[in-house]
Amino acid sequence: MYSKCQKCGRKLTDPESIERGYGPECWGSILPHYSIEQEEPEESIPGQMTIEDFLEGLKNGGEKDMS
Ligand SMILES: [Zn+2]
Numbered sequence: 826m827y828s829k830c831q832k833c834g835r836k837l838t839d840p841e842s843i844e845r846g847y848g849p850e851c852w853g854s855i856l857p858h859y860s861i862e863q864e865e866p867e868e869s870i871p872g873q874m875t876i877e878d879f880l881e882g883l884k885n886g887g888e889k890d891m892s
Contacts, residue, residue, distance in 0.1 A: 826843055829836055832851035837843045847855060 827837060827846035828843065830842070830848040830851050831846040832855065833848065835848055837846075837848060839849075842848050842852070845852060
């Protein structure tokens with residue numbers, strides 16, 4: 826529980842913001858970072874591409890389709 830925004834220090838007024846510690850605007854700017862970290866655990870990286878493959882791709886043709 827927080828009484829102030831942990832990012833900008835503004836006073837929090839709604840219960841949801843108080844609980845997460847950020848005002849809606851700051852939460853909106855923080856949330857993308859969180860979701861990126863949570864949705865891409867290391868295990869989800871495709872096993873067939875190693876760092877060597879990646880470097881090889883850079884050597885051979887510059888850009889590689891990363892999708
Ligand atoms: Zn804020």
